[in-house]
Amino acid sequence: MSIATTSNTPNPGALSGALGVSAKGVSRHFGAVHAVEHVDFRAPAGKVTALIGPNGAGKTTLLLMLASLLKPDSGTITIDGLDPAQDRAAVRLRIGWMPDTLGVWESLTAREILVQMARFYRLPAARIPQRVADLLELVRLDTLADQPARVLSRGQQQRLSLARALVHDPSVLLLDEPASGLDPGSRVELRKLLRSLAGEGKAVVVSSHVLSELDEIADGAVFVNQGRTVKQQTIEEAALAGRRYAVTALDSEALMAKLRELGVEFRVEAGRRPAVTLLLTHDAGAAALLSELVTSGIGVVSFAPATGALEETYMNLETEQR
Numbered sequence: 001m002s003i004a005t006t007s008n009t010p011n012p013g014a015l016s017g018a019l020g021v022s023a024k025g026v027s028r029h030f031g032a033v034h035a036v037e038h039v040d041f042r043a044p045a046g047k048v049t050a051l052i053g054p055n056g057a058g059k060t061t062l063l064l065m066l067a068s069l070l071k072p073d074s075g076t077i078t079i080d081g082l083d084p085a086q087d088r089a090a091v092r093l094r095i096g097w098m099p100d101t102l103g104v105w106e107s108l109t110a111r112e113i114l115v116q117m118a119r120f121y122r123l124p125a126a127r128i129p130q131r132v133a134d135l136l137e138l139v140r141l142d143t144l145a146d147q148p149a150r151v152l153s154r155g156q157q158q159r160l161s162l163a164r165a166l167v168h169d170p171s172v173l174l175l176d177e178p179a180s181g182l183d184p185g186s187r188v189e190l191r192k193l194l195r196s197l198a199g200e201g202k203a204v205v206v207s208s209h210v211l212s213e214l215d216e217i218a219d220g221a222v223f224v225n226q227g228r229t230v231k232q233q234t235i236e237e238a239a240l241a242g243r244r245y246a247v248t249a250l251d252s253e254a255l256m257a258k259l260r261e262l263g264v265e266f267r268v269e270a271g272r273r274p275a276v277t278l279l280l281t282h283d284a285g286a287a288a289l290l291s292e293l294v295t296s297g298i299g300v301v302s303f304a305p306a307t308g309a310l311e312e313t314y315m316n317l318e319t320e321q322r
Helices: 012-016 059-066 088-094 110-120 125-138 154-166 184-199 211-217 235-240 252-262 283-295 309-321
Strands: 021-030 033-043 048-052 074-079 095-098 172-176 203-207 220-225 228-234 243-249 267-269 275-280 300-305
Touching: 021 059, 033 048, 033 059, 033 203, 033 220, 048 059, 048 184, 048 211, 048 309, 059 074, 059 172, 059 203, 088 095, 095 154, 110 125, 110 154, 125 154, 154 172, 154 184, 172 184, 184 203, 184 211, 211 309, 220 235, 220 309, 228 235, 228 309, 235 309, 243 252, 243 283, 243 309, 252 275, 252 283, 275 283, 283 300
Parallel strands: 033 228, 048 203, 048 220, 095 172, 172 203
Antiparallel strands: 021 033, 021 074, 220 228, 243 275, 243 300, 267 275
């Protein structure tokens, strides 16, 4: 299904060349608390960019500033080349903001919420009903369209929040924990939808703690900690840095003896059937090691990545921070 706007107004992203999101040296303090401190951030058009960091790292504060809902104390932000401080109305037409909770209007129905949002963005009145119907179908809420938002489950409210962010066909999407509360099937659908939206040329920013999901959808990531940017990385760069693999065998002692013979460093992980984990820098190395183990008569039961590429980077950064 197409999710293009039903308005006669050209797509805002097309007006500006869909340049995406940029922040340079952005800071925001709340009294003595430095929530964000000189953060650099880039989310190009046509890509999904993950925003990753522990609780309290400043992710939500940064997203609020990118959404023009919070003014930075210093630094610059541009959305499709526009400065929110100078042209806030034009910037907000380009932004689709999905907070981590649905928020207000819980007494309104899902349909009423989307209709009201469409009116706020001044979509042509005659086209609003079809636009709303398309979005409700897109997020699989068409059968619940006339139910009050308060009776929707957490996952259903998340899907409604996403539809609300898409109502005006923005060129930039800022999503704070969009997969929170979603069932496994809905998570898969979300991944496909976000990839599709990026394929249309939108800049998609996703903040999430589910790093395995981000591996599947992100083109790159910005890691933040204690209010600062600590690393920016593409998925390709993350993969080249290596990831940890978990290996189990019918005879764990024989497996470990063979790994020692090959000079492969590993560590033993607790479990019903003890597994060993080891760091491999590329898929070819993993394939070669598996072949060597099987050829040597080791009864390998499982051999698979124990972490995603982004999770490996995150854990390494956490170790460095300590």
